[in-house]
Amino acid sequence: MSFPVDRSSCSVCNFNGSIHGSSSSSSLCSHGGSGSINTAVTSASASSTQKSDPHRSVLLQCYVELKSSVNVEDHVLDYLYSNFVISKSLRDRIRSDCTTAESKAGMLLDELPSCGASAFREFVDALIASKTSVHQKLAKKLMNMVKNDQQSL
Numbered sequence: 001m002s003f004p005v006d007r008s009s010c011s012v013c014n015f016n017g018s019i020h021g022s023s024s025s026s027s028l029c030s031h032g033g034s035g036s037i038n039t040a041v042t043s044a045s046a047s048s049t050q051k052s053d054p055h056r057s058v059l060l061q062c063y064v065e066l067k068s069s070v071n072v073e074d075h076v077l078d079y080l081y082s083n084f085v086i087s088k089s090l091r092d093r094i095r096s097d098c099t100t101a102e103s104k105a106g107m108l109l110d111e112l113p114s115c116g117a118s119a120f121r122e123f124v125d126a127l128i129a130s131k132t133s134v135h136q137k138l139a140k141k142l143m144n145m146v147k148n149d150q151q152s153l
Contacts, residue, residue: 054149055120079126
C-alpha cells in the first residue's frame with residue numbers, strides 16, 4: 001500500500017526521501033516497503049494523533065474503507081473545491097495523476113489533513129451532499145467516531 005506525500009517526510013512513518021517503494025517521480029511512502037503497513041508505527045502514530053487531532057485519527061482508522069468505498073469523482077472533489085478546501089491544482093492533480101477511483105480517494109485522504117481545520121467537516125458534508133447511500137453511511141460513521149473519540153478524552 002503506498003501513500004503519496006508532497007511533504008519532505010511522511011507523518012506516519014517519518015520516511016524522508018524522494019522515492020520509497022516505487023519508481024514513480026512523486027514521493028511515496030509504503031510504510032515498510034513490502035506493501036504492508038507497519039502496525040507498530042501506525043498504532044503509535046494513531047494514538048498520539050488521536051490526542052492532537054481526532055479528525056486525522058478517524059481518517060487514519062477508516063483509511064482502507066474510505067479509500068475503497070469513496071468515489072471522489074462523484075461530487076466530492078468538486079464540492080471540496082467549490083468550498084475552498086482543496087485547490088484547483090490538487091483537484092486537477094488527483095484527476096490526472098490517479099487512474100483508479102481507489103487511488104484518487106487515497107490521494108485525497110492523504111492530502112486532506114493538510115487542507116485546513118474545516119477540511120474534515122467539509123469532507124463529511126461532501127459525502128452527505130453526494131447523496132449516494134454508501135457515502136451517507138460513511139459520513140455517519142465518521143461523525144460517530146469523532147463524537148466517540150471526543151467523549152473518551
